[in-house]
Amino acid sequence: MRIIVTGDIHIGKRSSAIEGDALFLSTKYTWEQIVDYALNNAVDLVVLTGDIVDRENRFFEAVSPLRKGLQRLADHHVVVAMVAGNHDYDVLPEIVKTVDRSHIFLLGTKGDWEEQVVTIGDRKIRLIGWSFTHPDQTEDPLKTFPAEKIRQEELFTLGILHGDTQGQASRYAPINSAVLKETQGVDAWLLGHIHKPEVISAAHPLILYPGSPHALSPKETGIHGPYLLEWKDGEWQIQQLSFSPVRYESLSIDISDVTHKEHFRQKTFRELDQFAQELKDTERLEYLVYDVELRGESNYLREFHQWGADEIQMYGGSQPFQTKIRKVSLQINPIIQIESFYDDPSYMGVLARAIRALESGEEDNHFVNELKKEWDERFEALWHSTIYQPLSAPVDQEEKMRTTLLKECKRLFTELYNLRIYES
Numbered sequence: 001m002r003i004i005v006t007g008d009i010h011i012g013k014r015s016s017a018i019e020g021d022a023l024f025l026s027t028k029y030t031w032e033q034i035v036d037y038a039l040n041n042a043v044d045l046v047v048l049t050g051d052i053v054d055r056e057n058r059f060f061e062a063v064s065p066l067r068k069g070l071q072r073l074a075d076h077h078v079v080v081a082m083v084a085g086n087h088d089y090d091v092l093p094e095i096v097k098t099v100d101r102s103h104i105f106l107l108g109t110k111g112d113w114e115e116q117v118v119t120i121g122d123r124k125i126r127l128i129g130w131s132f133t134h135p136d137q138t139e140d141p142l143k144t145f146p147a148e149k150i151r152q153e154e155l156f157t158l159g160i161l162h163g164d165t166q167g168q169a170s171r172y173a174p175i176n177s178a179v180l181k182e183t184q185g186v187d188a189w190l191l192g193h194i195h196k197p198e199v200i201s202a203a204h205p206l207i208l209y210p211g212s213p214h215a216l217s218p219k220e221t222g223i224h225g226p227y228l229l230e231w232k233d234g235e236w237q238i239q240q241l242s243f244s245p246v247r248y249e250s251l252s253i254d255i256s257d258v259t260h261k262e263h264f265r266q267k268t269f270r271e272l273d274q275f276a277q278e279l280k281d282t283e284r285l286e287y288l289v290y291d292v293e294l295r296g297e298s299n300y301l302r303e304f305h306q307w308g309a310d311e312i313q314m315y316g317g318s319q320p321f322q323t324k325i326r327k328v329s330l331q332i333n334p335i336i337q338i339e340s341f342y343d344d345p346s347y348m349g350v351l352a353r354a355i356r357a358l359e360s361g362e363e364d365n366h367f368v369n370e371l372k373k374e375w376d377e378r379f380e381a382l383w384h385s386t387i388y389q390p391l392s393a394p395v396d397q398e399e400k401m402r403t404t405l406l407k408e409c410k411r412l413f414t415e416l417y418n419l420r421i422y423e424s
Contacts, residue, residue, distance in 0.1 A: 001120055004038050006226035007049030007162070007192030008212040010087065011062040015246040016217045017289055017326050024245035024286045027054075028065040030214035033243055033284065034226055035069040039076055043228075044120045046078055049192030049210065050085025050132070050162030053092060067095050074100040079118050081105050084131035085162035085192055086172050092131075107131065107160060113145055117155070126153075128186075129160035130173075137163075137173040142180070150185035156231075157185055162192040165200070180207050188229070188236065195220055197227075197240060206236045215244045218291055218326060222249070245286040248326075251275055255304065255332075256296030264307045268292070269315055276319045288323045295331040301418055304330055334417045348420075351413040358406040368405070375401050 014025040023029050031052075038046050053062040073080050080103060084092040096106045107129030108114040115128040128150070130141045141163060150157060159180075163173035172193055177200050180189045188206040197211030208227060215224045225243030229236055253271050258264045272290065279285055292312060294304055308328035317323040341352035350367050357365035379397070 001045070001123060001125075001231045002041070002043045003045045003047060003158075003229040003231075004034065004043050004226050005047040005049065005190045005208065005229060006034060006210045006213045007190075008051045008085070008195050008210075009048075009214060010051060010054035010212070010216065011066055012054035012056065013216055015215060015287075017248075018246065018287055018324065022286070026061070027214045027216070028061060029245065030243055031065060031069055034213060035072055037226075037241070037243075038073060038078055043078060045118075045125070046073060046080045047158065047160055047190050048080065048082035049160060049190055050083050051087040051192055052082065052085075053088035053095075055087040055135075063091070063095055067098055070096070070099045070104055074103045077103055079103050079105075079120065081107065081116070081118075081127040081129065081158070081160060083107055083129040083160050083162050083192070084109060084133075086132050086135045086137070089132035089134065109133070113141075124155060126150075126155045126157040127160065128157060130162075132162060132173065136171045138171055140168075140174050140176070142175055142183075145183065147183055147185070150183075153185070157187055159183075159186045159189045159205075161189065164193050165191070166194070177201075177207060181205065187231075197222075197224065199238065202236070202238060204235075206238070208238075210240075213243050215246050215248055218248045218289065220248060222247075242282050243284055245284050246289065247279065247282075247285055247287070248289045248291070249275065250291045250293065252293045252295055252331075254296045255294050256298055258298070258304075259300065261303075261307055261311060264304075265311045265314075268294075268312050272315055272323070273317065276317050276321075276323060279321075280319050282321075285321045288317075288319070288321055290323065290325050291327045291329070292325060293329050293331055297333050297335050299334050301330070301332055301334065304332060332418075333414055336414070336417055338413070348413060348416050351409050351416070354409050355406065355413065358402055358409065371405050372401060375405070 009027050009031050011028050011031055013027050018025060053066060070080060093106060093109050096104060105116045105127060107116065107127065108131040111133040113128055113130050115126055117124055117126050141161065163175040164170035165175050165177045168174045181201055186205050191209045194209045195212040198209040200207035210227045212220060212224055213226050223240060223242050225241040228239045228241055253268055255264065255267065258267055276288060294308055308330065312328055313325050315325055338352050338355060341348050344352065354365060354367050357368045
Protein backbone atom coordinates (compact mmCIF):
# COMPACT_ATOMS: atom_id res chain seq x y z
CA MET A 1 0.00 0.00 0.00
CA ARG A 2 1.50 3.32 -1.14
CA ILE A 3 0.20 6.57 0.31
CA ILE A 4 1.02 10.17 -0.56
CA VAL A 5 0.25 12.56 2.30
CA THR A 6 0.42 16.33 2.04
CA GLY A 7 -1.38 19.42 3.28
CA ASP A 8 -1.19 23.18 3.63
CA ILE A 9 -0.68 23.65 -0.09
CA HIS A 10 -2.56 26.97 0.01
CA ILE A 11 -3.42 26.86 -3.68
CA GLY A 12 -3.74 30.47 -4.76
CA LYS A 13 -0.53 31.65 -3.11
CA ARG A 14 3.01 31.97 -4.46
CA SER A 15 6.52 31.98 -3.04
CA SER A 16 7.54 35.36 -1.68
CA ALA A 17 10.84 37.28 -2.00
CA ILE A 18 11.17 36.35 -5.70
CA GLU A 19 10.27 38.71 -8.51
CA GLY A 20 8.57 37.63 -11.69
CA ASP A 21 5.55 35.59 -12.68
CA ALA A 22 7.14 32.21 -13.42
CA LEU A 23 4.63 29.36 -13.26
CA PHE A 24 6.68 27.42 -10.70
CA LEU A 25 6.28 30.21 -8.11
CA SER A 26 2.60 29.34 -7.74
CA THR A 27 1.46 26.59 -5.39
CA LYS A 28 -0.91 25.24 -8.04
CA TYR A 29 2.23 24.17 -9.94
CA THR A 30 3.30 21.95 -7.04
CA TRP A 31 -0.20 20.53 -6.65
CA GLU A 32 -0.12 19.46 -10.30
CA GLN A 33 3.30 17.85 -9.74
CA ILE A 34 1.89 15.87 -6.80
CA VAL A 35 -1.01 14.60 -8.91
CA ASP A 36 1.40 13.59 -11.71
CA TYR A 37 3.61 11.73 -9.24
CA ALA A 38 0.67 9.83 -7.76
CA LEU A 39 -0.52 8.73 -11.20
CA ASN A 40 2.95 7.75 -12.44
CA ASN A 41 4.08 5.86 -9.32
CA ALA A 42 1.22 3.49 -8.51
CA VAL A 43 0.04 5.44 -5.48
CA ASP A 44 -3.07 3.89 -3.93
CA LEU A 45 -4.18 6.69 -1.62
CA VAL A 46 -3.68 10.47 -1.49
CA VAL A 47 -4.30 12.11 1.89
CA LEU A 48 -4.82 15.88 2.08
CA THR A 49 -4.65 17.28 5.62
CA GLY A 50 -6.40 20.63 5.15
CA ASP A 51 -5.67 24.19 4.01
CA ILE A 52 -5.38 22.89 0.48
CA VAL A 53 -6.92 26.15 -0.71
CA ASP A 54 -5.77 29.55 0.52
CA ARG A 55 -8.58 31.63 2.02
CA GLU A 56 -7.73 34.92 0.31
CA ASN A 57 -7.51 33.49 -3.22
CA ARG A 58 -9.91 30.55 -3.08
CA PHE A 59 -12.32 31.70 -5.80
CA PHE A 60 -9.76 33.08 -8.22
CA GLU A 61 -6.76 30.78 -8.63
CA ALA A 62 -7.58 27.73 -6.56
CA VAL A 63 -10.88 26.19 -7.60
CA SER A 64 -10.06 25.13 -11.14
CA PRO A 65 -6.64 23.47 -10.58
CA LEU A 66 -7.81 21.66 -7.45
CA ARG A 67 -10.97 20.37 -9.10
CA LYS A 68 -9.01 19.20 -12.17
CA GLY A 69 -6.42 17.42 -10.03
CA LEU A 70 -9.04 15.63 -7.94
CA GLN A 71 -10.89 14.56 -11.06
CA ARG A 72 -7.71 13.17 -12.64
CA LEU A 73 -7.05 11.10 -9.52
CA ALA A 74 -10.64 9.84 -9.44
CA ASP A 75 -10.52 8.94 -13.14
CA HIS A 76 -7.55 6.66 -12.40
CA HIS A 77 -9.23 5.14 -9.31
CA VAL A 78 -6.81 6.68 -6.83
CA VAL A 79 -8.56 7.10 -3.47
CA VAL A 80 -8.38 10.64 -2.04
CA ALA A 81 -9.15 11.29 1.63
CA MET A 82 -9.12 14.81 3.04
CA VAL A 83 -10.24 17.15 5.77
CA ALA A 84 -10.85 20.89 5.68
CA GLY A 85 -8.68 23.33 7.60
CA ASN A 86 -9.16 26.87 8.84
CA HIS A 87 -8.46 28.30 5.36
CA ASP A 88 -10.72 26.09 3.25
CA TYR A 89 -13.50 25.02 5.62
CA ASP A 90 -16.12 26.65 3.37
CA VAL A 91 -14.76 26.22 -0.15
CA LEU A 92 -13.48 22.63 -0.02
CA PRO A 93 -16.98 21.09 0.38
CA GLU A 94 -18.16 23.11 -2.62
CA ILE A 95 -15.28 21.94 -4.81
CA VAL A 96 -15.76 18.28 -3.86
CA LYS A 97 -19.39 18.47 -4.99
CA THR A 98 -18.20 19.11 -8.56
CA VAL A 99 -16.08 15.94 -8.98
CA ASP A 100 -16.66 12.21 -9.11
CA ARG A 101 -16.98 11.26 -5.45
CA SER A 102 -16.74 7.50 -5.85
CA HIS A 103 -13.07 7.67 -4.85
CA ILE A 104 -12.93 11.08 -3.11
CA PHE A 105 -13.88 11.54 0.53
CA LEU A 106 -14.04 14.78 2.48
CA LEU A 107 -14.46 13.77 6.11
CA GLY A 108 -16.05 15.45 9.10
CA THR A 109 -17.56 18.51 7.46
CA LYS A 110 -20.29 18.79 10.10
CA GLY A 111 -17.78 19.19 12.91
CA ASP A 112 -18.01 15.55 13.95
CA TRP A 113 -15.65 12.66 13.37
CA GLU A 114 -16.59 10.79 10.22
CA GLU A 115 -15.24 7.51 8.93
CA GLN A 116 -15.11 5.82 5.57
CA VAL A 117 -13.99 2.25 4.91
CA VAL A 118 -12.29 1.69 1.56
CA THR A 119 -10.67 -1.33 -0.06
CA ILE A 120 -7.14 -0.98 -1.37
CA GLY A 121 -5.87 -4.16 -2.97
CA ASP A 122 -7.03 -6.91 -0.64
CA ARG A 123 -7.00 -4.72 2.48
CA LYS A 124 -9.83 -2.79 4.09
CA ILE A 125 -8.76 0.64 5.35
CA ARG A 126 -10.69 2.84 7.74
CA LEU A 127 -10.26 6.56 7.12
CA ILE A 128 -11.46 8.75 9.96
CA GLY A 129 -11.27 12.53 9.96
CA TRP A 130 -12.50 15.79 11.42
CA SER A 131 -12.84 19.11 9.56
CA PHE A 132 -13.01 22.76 10.51
CA THR A 133 -16.47 24.29 10.18
CA HIS A 134 -15.34 27.84 11.10
CA PRO A 135 -12.01 29.67 10.77
CA ASP A 136 -11.51 29.47 14.55
CA GLN A 137 -11.83 26.19 16.46
CA THR A 138 -10.75 26.60 20.08
CA GLU A 139 -11.95 23.18 21.29
CA ASP A 140 -9.73 20.10 21.12
CA PRO A 141 -11.39 17.78 18.55
CA LEU A 142 -9.84 14.74 20.24
CA LYS A 143 -12.31 15.18 23.11
CA THR A 144 -15.03 13.80 20.84
CA PHE A 145 -12.92 11.15 19.09
CA PRO A 146 -14.74 7.76 19.23
CA ALA A 147 -11.79 5.97 20.82
CA GLU A 148 -13.78 3.09 22.29
CA LYS A 149 -15.40 2.23 18.97
CA ILE A 150 -12.09 2.41 17.09
CA ARG A 151 -10.36 0.20 19.65
CA GLN A 152 -13.06 -2.47 19.57
CA GLU A 153 -13.28 -2.72 15.78
CA GLU A 154 -9.96 -4.16 14.64
CA LEU A 155 -9.40 -2.45 11.32
CA PHE A 156 -6.35 -0.74 9.82
CA THR A 157 -7.06 2.93 10.60
CA LEU A 158 -5.70 6.26 9.41
CA GLY A 159 -6.67 9.36 11.40
CA ILE A 160 -6.71 12.64 9.46
CA LEU A 161 -6.81 15.92 11.33
CA HIS A 162 -5.99 19.59 10.88
CA GLY A 163 -4.87 21.01 14.20
CA ASP A 164 -2.19 22.60 16.33
CA THR A 165 -0.01 20.52 18.67
CA GLN A 166 2.05 23.56 19.66
CA GLY A 167 -0.27 25.26 22.12
CA GLN A 168 -3.36 24.33 24.11
CA ALA A 169 -4.60 27.94 23.85
CA SER A 170 -4.51 27.85 20.04
CA ARG A 171 -7.43 29.12 17.95
CA TYR A 172 -6.76 26.35 15.46
CA ALA A 173 -7.97 23.09 17.00
CA PRO A 174 -5.46 22.59 19.83
CA ILE A 175 -4.46 18.93 20.09
CA ASN A 176 -2.12 17.05 22.38
CA SER A 177 0.46 14.80 20.71
CA ALA A 178 0.64 12.65 23.86
CA VAL A 179 -3.08 11.85 23.47
CA LEU A 180 -2.47 10.92 19.83
CA LYS A 181 0.25 8.47 20.89
CA GLU A 182 -1.99 6.87 23.50
CA THR A 183 -5.00 6.41 21.21
CA GLN A 184 -5.34 2.69 20.56
CA GLY A 185 -6.53 1.32 17.25
CA VAL A 186 -5.13 4.13 15.07
CA ASP A 187 -2.18 3.09 12.91
CA ALA A 188 -1.24 6.60 11.74
CA TRP A 189 -2.20 10.19 12.50
CA LEU A 190 -1.75 12.42 9.45
CA LEU A 191 -1.89 16.08 10.46
CA GLY A 192 -2.16 19.52 8.91
CA HIS A 193 -1.72 23.18 9.93
CA ILE A 194 2.03 23.32 10.70
CA HIS A 195 4.02 24.25 7.60
CA LYS A 196 7.28 22.75 8.83
CA PRO A 197 7.52 19.01 8.10
CA GLU A 198 7.83 16.93 11.26
CA VAL A 199 7.65 13.26 12.13
CA ILE A 200 6.44 13.43 15.74
CA SER A 201 6.49 9.64 16.08
CA ALA A 202 7.86 7.10 13.63
CA ALA A 203 6.81 4.20 15.86
CA HIS A 204 3.26 2.93 16.19
CA PRO A 205 1.20 4.97 15.74
CA LEU A 206 2.93 7.07 13.10
CA ILE A 207 2.29 10.77 13.81
CA LEU A 208 3.24 13.05 10.95
CA TYR A 209 2.98 16.67 9.87
CA PRO A 210 3.85 16.61 6.15
CA GLY A 211 4.16 20.42 6.19
CA SER A 212 3.72 22.59 3.12
CA PRO A 213 4.91 20.85 -0.06
CA HIS A 214 5.70 24.26 -1.55
CA ALA A 215 7.90 26.69 0.44
CA LEU A 216 6.00 29.96 0.72
CA SER A 217 8.34 32.34 2.57
CA PRO A 218 11.92 32.68 3.87
CA LYS A 219 10.68 31.38 7.22
CA GLU A 220 10.04 27.98 5.60
CA THR A 221 13.61 26.75 5.17
CA GLY A 222 14.81 23.29 4.23
CA ILE A 223 13.16 20.49 2.28
CA HIS A 224 9.48 20.77 1.44
CA GLY A 225 7.41 18.14 -0.28
CA PRO A 226 4.83 15.41 0.32
CA TYR A 227 5.61 12.19 2.18
CA LEU A 228 5.47 8.79 0.57
CA LEU A 229 4.31 6.18 3.08
CA GLU A 230 4.45 2.44 2.47
CA TRP A 231 3.10 -0.22 4.82
CA LYS A 232 5.40 -3.24 4.54
CA ASP A 233 5.77 -6.25 6.81
CA GLY A 234 3.86 -4.62 9.63
CA GLU A 235 5.73 -1.31 9.75
CA TRP A 236 5.83 2.08 8.06
CA GLN A 237 8.43 3.04 5.45
CA ILE A 238 8.64 6.86 5.39
CA GLN A 239 10.19 9.00 2.69
CA GLN A 240 9.94 12.75 2.21
CA LEU A 241 9.94 13.80 -1.44
CA SER A 242 11.64 17.08 -2.34
CA PHE A 243 8.95 18.75 -4.44
CA SER A 244 9.13 22.47 -3.75
CA PRO A 245 10.55 24.34 -6.75
CA VAL A 246 11.68 27.08 -4.35
CA ARG A 247 14.00 26.53 -1.41
CA TYR A 248 14.87 29.08 1.27
CA GLU A 249 18.02 28.64 3.32
CA SER A 250 19.83 30.48 6.11
CA LEU A 251 23.59 30.11 5.83
CA SER A 252 26.09 31.21 8.50
CA ILE A 253 29.65 31.97 7.32
CA ASP A 254 32.59 32.53 9.68
CA ILE A 255 34.70 35.38 8.31
CA SER A 256 37.07 35.80 11.28
CA ASP A 257 40.14 35.24 9.08
CA VAL A 258 39.08 37.62 6.28
CA THR A 259 41.11 40.82 5.92
CA HIS A 260 40.48 42.09 2.38
CA LYS A 261 37.75 42.29 -0.24
CA GLU A 262 38.95 39.57 -2.60
CA HIS A 263 39.37 37.09 0.23
CA PHE A 264 35.85 37.94 1.40
CA ARG A 265 34.41 37.25 -2.03
CA GLN A 266 36.32 33.98 -2.46
CA LYS A 267 35.32 32.62 0.94
CA THR A 268 31.64 33.55 0.83
CA PHE A 269 31.20 32.40 -2.78
CA ARG A 270 32.93 29.09 -2.00
CA GLU A 271 30.62 28.35 0.93
CA LEU A 272 27.54 29.34 -1.05
CA ASP A 273 28.69 27.05 -3.88
CA GLN A 274 29.36 24.14 -1.53
CA PHE A 275 25.84 24.27 -0.14
CA ALA A 276 24.22 24.68 -3.55
CA GLN A 277 26.31 21.80 -4.93
CA GLU A 278 24.60 19.44 -2.50
CA LEU A 279 21.25 20.39 -4.07
CA LYS A 280 22.24 20.20 -7.73
CA ASP A 281 20.54 16.84 -8.25
CA THR A 282 17.28 17.97 -6.67
CA GLU A 283 15.11 17.35 -9.69
CA ARG A 284 12.36 19.92 -9.15
CA LEU A 285 14.38 22.81 -7.68
CA GLU A 286 14.12 26.01 -9.73
CA TYR A 287 15.18 28.73 -7.28
CA LEU A 288 17.39 28.88 -4.17
CA VAL A 289 17.05 31.94 -1.92
CA TYR A 290 19.71 32.62 0.72
CA ASP A 291 19.67 34.62 3.94
CA VAL A 292 23.35 34.95 4.85
CA GLU A 293 24.74 35.63 8.32
CA LEU A 294 28.36 36.78 8.58
CA ARG A 295 29.75 35.77 11.98
CA GLY A 296 33.02 35.67 13.86
CA GLU A 297 35.52 38.03 15.49
CA SER A 298 37.03 40.91 13.55
CA ASN A 299 37.70 44.63 13.70
CA TYR A 300 36.71 45.06 10.04
CA LEU A 301 33.10 45.76 10.91
CA ARG A 302 32.72 48.74 8.62
CA GLU A 303 34.24 46.85 5.68
CA PHE A 304 31.99 43.85 6.21
CA HIS A 305 28.93 46.09 6.13
CA GLN A 306 30.08 47.38 2.75
CA TRP A 307 31.20 44.03 1.33
CA GLY A 308 28.06 42.31 2.52
CA ALA A 309 25.94 44.91 0.75
CA ASP A 310 27.96 44.95 -2.48
CA GLU A 311 30.23 41.95 -3.05
CA ILE A 312 28.09 39.05 -1.86
CA GLN A 313 25.10 40.31 -3.85
CA MET A 314 27.12 39.60 -7.01
CA TYR A 315 26.94 35.85 -6.35
CA GLY A 316 25.22 34.02 -9.18
CA GLY A 317 26.18 30.38 -8.74
CA SER A 318 26.82 27.76 -11.42
CA GLN A 319 23.99 25.34 -10.67
CA PRO A 320 21.06 24.50 -12.99
CA PHE A 321 18.74 26.52 -10.74
CA GLN A 322 18.67 30.25 -10.06
CA THR A 323 20.04 31.70 -6.83
CA LYS A 324 19.39 34.91 -4.94
CA ILE A 325 20.85 36.56 -1.83
CA ARG A 326 17.82 38.00 -0.04
CA LYS A 327 19.44 39.39 3.09
CA VAL A 328 22.88 39.73 4.69
CA SER A 329 23.18 40.19 8.46
CA LEU A 330 26.23 40.60 10.71
CA GLN A 331 26.91 38.86 14.01
CA ILE A 332 30.53 39.94 14.43
CA ASN A 333 32.24 40.55 17.74
CA PRO A 334 35.19 42.95 17.73
CA ILE A 335 38.60 41.78 18.87
CA ILE A 336 38.87 43.93 21.97
CA GLN A 337 41.68 44.60 24.42
CA ILE A 338 39.25 45.56 27.15
CA GLU A 339 41.98 46.65 29.57
CA SER A 340 42.82 49.53 27.22
CA PHE A 341 39.49 51.12 28.27
CA TYR A 342 40.01 50.97 32.03
CA ASP A 343 40.95 54.69 32.16
CA ASP A 344 38.48 55.78 29.45
CA PRO A 345 36.07 58.46 30.81
CA SER A 346 33.26 57.41 28.42
CA TYR A 347 30.47 54.91 29.01
CA MET A 348 32.79 52.27 27.52
CA GLY A 349 35.24 52.95 30.35
CA VAL A 350 32.44 52.59 32.91
CA LEU A 351 31.51 49.22 31.40
CA ALA A 352 35.13 48.06 31.14
CA ARG A 353 35.72 48.77 34.83
CA ALA A 354 32.42 47.06 35.72
CA ILE A 355 33.46 43.96 33.78
CA ARG A 356 36.82 43.93 35.64
CA ALA A 357 35.03 44.26 39.00
CA LEU A 358 32.55 41.49 38.25
CA GLU A 359 35.30 39.14 37.07
CA SER A 360 37.66 39.83 39.97
CA GLY A 361 35.10 40.20 42.76
CA GLU A 362 35.86 43.87 43.54
CA GLU A 363 33.29 45.36 45.89
CA ASP A 364 33.94 49.10 45.57
CA ASN A 365 32.73 49.67 42.00
CA HIS A 366 29.89 52.18 42.25
CA PHE A 367 28.25 51.25 38.94
CA VAL A 368 28.24 47.52 39.77
CA ASN A 369 26.83 48.20 43.23
CA GLU A 370 24.00 50.23 41.74
CA LEU A 371 23.23 47.38 39.31
CA LYS A 372 23.18 44.88 42.18
CA LYS A 373 20.88 47.11 44.20
CA GLU A 374 18.42 47.38 41.31
CA TRP A 375 18.66 43.61 40.75
CA ASP A 376 17.77 42.95 44.40
CA GLU A 377 14.82 45.34 44.30
CA ARG A 378 13.38 43.83 41.12
CA PHE A 379 13.93 40.27 42.27
CA GLU A 380 12.26 41.00 45.60
CA ALA A 381 9.22 42.44 43.81
CA LEU A 382 9.07 39.46 41.46
CA TRP A 383 9.50 36.93 44.27
CA HIS A 384 6.59 38.36 46.27
CA SER A 385 4.30 38.83 43.28
CA THR A 386 1.17 36.68 43.48
CA ILE A 387 1.35 36.12 39.74
CA TYR A 388 4.63 34.21 40.02
CA GLN A 389 4.09 32.35 43.29
CA PRO A 390 5.05 28.95 41.81
CA LEU A 391 8.56 30.21 40.95
CA SER A 392 11.52 28.84 42.88
CA ALA A 393 14.43 31.02 43.92
CA PRO A 394 17.78 30.23 42.23
CA VAL A 395 19.96 27.97 44.36
CA ASP A 396 22.80 30.48 44.22
CA GLN A 397 21.20 33.89 43.82
CA GLU A 398 24.49 35.78 44.15
CA GLU A 399 26.23 33.78 41.43
CA LYS A 400 23.20 34.08 39.13
CA MET A 401 23.24 37.85 39.58
CA ARG A 402 26.98 38.11 38.89
CA THR A 403 26.96 36.01 35.73
CA THR A 404 23.90 37.79 34.34
CA LEU A 405 25.31 41.27 34.99
CA LEU A 406 28.68 40.26 33.52
CA LYS A 407 27.02 38.91 30.38
CA GLU A 408 24.94 42.05 29.89
CA CYS A 409 27.87 44.41 30.54
CA LYS A 410 29.94 42.57 27.93
CA ARG A 411 27.06 42.63 25.45
CA LEU A 412 26.55 46.38 25.86
CA PHE A 413 30.28 47.06 25.71
CA THR A 414 30.49 45.12 22.43
CA GLU A 415 27.53 47.02 20.96
CA LEU A 416 29.14 50.37 21.82
CA TYR A 417 32.50 49.23 20.46
CA ASN A 418 30.91 48.11 17.17
CA LEU A 419 29.13 51.45 16.91
CA ARG A 420 32.39 53.33 17.47
CA ILE A 421 34.17 51.31 14.77
CA TYR A 422 31.34 51.74 12.28
CA GLU A 423 31.00 55.51 12.86
CA SER A 424 34.74 56.03 12.56
